[in-house]
Amino acid sequence: MNKDLVLSEKEVVKAELSNQRNISRFLIDIKRLTKGLVLVSNILPVFTGLWLALYLTNISFTAYWDVFLVTLIGSTLVIAGALIINNWFDADIDAKMSRTKKRPTVTGRFSLNTVLMTGIGLSLLGFFFLLFTTFEAVIFAFIGWFTYVVLYTMWSKRRYTLNTVIGSVSGAVTPLIGWSAIEPDLHTVPVMLSVILFIWQMPHTYAIEIKYLKEYEEAGVKMLPVVHGISKTRRHMMVYIALLLPLSFTLMQLGPTFVITITLLNIIWLLLAVRGFFMNDDLKWARWNFLYSVNYITFLFLMTIVVTVA
Template structure:
């Protein structure tokens, strides 16, 4: 028995140690890939892919291969862009409280490793997208290029318009999913592009107000850092109001129920945004806006998927 215990205990410790290392690695990857950001970018790819199948009379079961290529390839391209963003912005992240768990900051991953991971992941993702369609590959590259080059390398440290530039990159995601099935000359992907572009701006402004001290300490020229919180609150409201016309453009495609839900969500967000100038708890208001922005986006996309599912037709 003693010999058995002596043999078993090191084995158990080795197994536990391996499990712990794997868990820590996965946690590091979650922070490196900005978990929620990755999901928020992959969801529109899937949604647009699904909608393209529906509006072009295709069956999901007939396109499993291209579906897997699309989801894996686009996820890799987005992941590669996020890795390169973390690699380049490590000096900023070191000054910000909210980014201290990123492996580029705590030293769990070397910067050289992250750089090569970002490059290789981006290339593999784009190569996989080449096996779908040229148009989808083009949108994948454009989204990557805008985020990495125009946003991360160029505007992030120089201009308050960095938020607008960054929003362009995320807006390409529904075009990727749709273009795998058919050319993007349909009202649905074009409107989704516009919604995502506009949505990202108040979503990001809410984050910058909530983390104002972080961005100020890091010297990032975000709108509230340069122009102040009152100006940011007003612009936040303007961007949300500009979302109002888009449900009208989608009535023919999704029906009046979708239109009603979209209008209610948009008006609810506008009402919340209008409370900004009068609030005494700006951080709490920003957190509420941030939470509502996510509810808005996920609700619209989920509803689009459900309304075009076979159980509703």
């Protein structure tokens, strides 16, 4: 056998493996840059808002499939753009935290200028797509983008413990983007889903802040448990979770099964929050609340779609 041929084949295989690793690493970097799970969790409420607009106004999907598609593309790009700009601005903080130090803005795999231009470009492209829906959808998307990028990331995150409340506005508008893209006039159901999403984000985010308390302290980020301690954060979490209890009854149009199920989930979460006052392991309790909050909000929006399909 020709030795040169064998070496050549090995080099080809080695090059292919190297290319595969580079592609895999690139995709992982993109996922980290756009905060993959955060992006998906924000698109689900947009989809739900779109679906509710069709269901509650008795509009056929076939008549609005193009608006459906354009809205999902546009909102995804706007949200991704905002998340990327957040990574660009917070590169110095991310470098001090173990959970974020592998982001490409920290590792240097993507230059900060490239990241900034990408974030701005995707945001503008997203707004361009949304212009083909309604003016109201563009406004809600802009409120979410501006709140997250300017008011949360650039202004309040490093200065005030209220940054969590401010940042929650950006996530809360997502159902309204979807709804208003089809029906400009607001309706009780999407509005109350937006309110629920706003309130939910406080205990959800506070649980994250307790989980990574030491990292936030080292990075100098003014999160509630960093400034006022875990005990006060627990009390805040319990109040916000308790506020979710009556809100499920504002969604009676989705049927008694939906209301009863969500109410039971709210009660379980409240009991879990109370449990924190009798536990010595704050980290374990924060993890429980974080996992419950993620499953809670995912289930809520998926069930909203399921009960309207049935």
